[in-house]
């Protein structure tokens with residue numbers, strides 16, 4: 001399938017070659033690939049059902065003419081996972097996670113790496129240079145190893161040692177640069193220039209942007225399978241989300257994803273562009289800051305101050321201006337989050353959804369939480385968050401001190417082993433945990449509250465689905481805390497409260513009311529002075545709730 005490359009500045013169209021990195025007419029490095037969309041729109045629908053669900057199923061829309069079968073590690077085709085618990089917590093039931101951790105090098109950079117290495121191999125290139133905050137170098141190293149390409153990886157000294165060693169393990173030359181990422185990039189570019197080697201231009205490389213489109217293609221196909229196609233009668237086939245959220249450094253991901261959705265829309269396969277929400281770490285957020293100031297060009301951050309090294313692009317250059325226009329055009333927004341918010345989000349994601357991502361990916365989730373709370377993302381919106389990331393080098397920041405319990409079994413041989421074991425186990429888990437009773441008629445709510453509480457410590461958690469049995473359980477158990485729903489059939493929460501307060505045995509037990517609906521002033525006054533705290537469902541992430549539980553149960 002023929003395609004060409006158009007200059008974004010002078011609109012000149014040239015044939016594609018991965019090593020020609022500039023417009024032959026005006027020398028601009030900002031260009032984009034163009035395909036024969038009319039023909040592809042006709043042939044691709046009948047080809048797709050016969051192809052495996054990986055990145056190569058969209059090969060007519062990729063800049064590699066002859067995919068090299070033995071290069072593949074099974075890249076692309078990552079699952080789209082419904083985040084039921086997180087969605088319930090946030091009050092956004094249509095929340096999906098594009099799990100890019102499941103790619104062969106555990107970040108979405110493997111898409112970029114395989115397309116770039118395939119294109120370079122096709123062009124006969126055998127030695128290349130990349131600058132990286134870690135994941136690009138890992139992904140490129142893996143594919144370079146398969147392709148027999150020699151790779152020079154310039155990484156900043158802040159990149160975690162485990163990542164550097166993995167780069168070296170693939171046989172790449174690791175160059176550790178004690179400087180900012182932007183400086184490391186300049187150094188790598190100069191090194192490549194002096195030696196006449198190919199230097200990867202990140203967001204300016206055709207292969208980078210083109211590879212990221214496949215995320216948009218996959219999401220659309222997956223959402224259509226999970227949620228169903230949009231209205232059938234206008235002939236549309238695929239469903240696009242309302243939001244695409246991603247943590248960014250240089251912004252290449254969302255730029256490519258934008259182009260992917262744009263092409264789908266152009267071919268009439270989706271009916272809307274999702275709003276883009278690129279999220280940065282507060283300590284290195286040149287794009288967010290510039291966006292909030294209304295600037296068309298980015299003000300660079302010279303000294304990044306964040307532990308999240310993966311996202312440390314301080315000078316985005318023109319990528320900001322391009323991404324800004326895309327964010328604007330889609331009704332999206334840039335946002336930043338602190339390292340602390342990020343670690344909290346990382347912990348919540350792991351505990352609520354069983355997904356452990358690197359801090360850089362958690363930045364996207366912290367951004368999601370912020371945008372939902374600000375009312376920018378609405379409860380009915382279909383949301384997709386890109387979850388990617390290689391390792392967890394930041395565990396200590398997230399877990400605090402007491403993250404493990406130790407068991408030492410006695411070695412004295414005369415003692416029966418069971419006795420020592422039992423004694424040791426008693427130390428691990430004391431018999432009497434503080435207890436909490438949840439009275440709520442919704443099984444989903446009870447499950448959610450239980451999870452949140454379990455994530456906060458060792459409680460004995462008991463639940464009942466109605467007021468009558470709740471009251472009986474409370475009188476029998478005399479718990480340390482009650483979490484009470486108001487709207488329940490038969491005996492509602494107000495009646496339960498009346499009974500509790502009338503009984504001296506239960507009158508002093510603290511009560512947190514969890515309500516699915518906004519209360520009327522009259523209802524609020526009925527609760528006044530009788531409960532410790534009122535909580536809206538969908539607002540469970542509110543740290544005040546967890547603080548409240550901790551303080552009430554002390």
Ligand SMILES: *Cc1c(COP(=O)(O)O)cnc(C)c1O
Pocket residue numbers: 107108109135136247248249250251252253254310311358360361388389390
């Ligand atoms: C590269 C990377 C990012 C940022 O990607 P860009 O789209 O290039 O800004 C975010 N998270 C992780 C884990 C990454 O590896």
Ligand SMILES: [Zn+2]
Pocket residue numbers: 007008009010011012023024025026027028
């Ligand atoms: Zn040009």
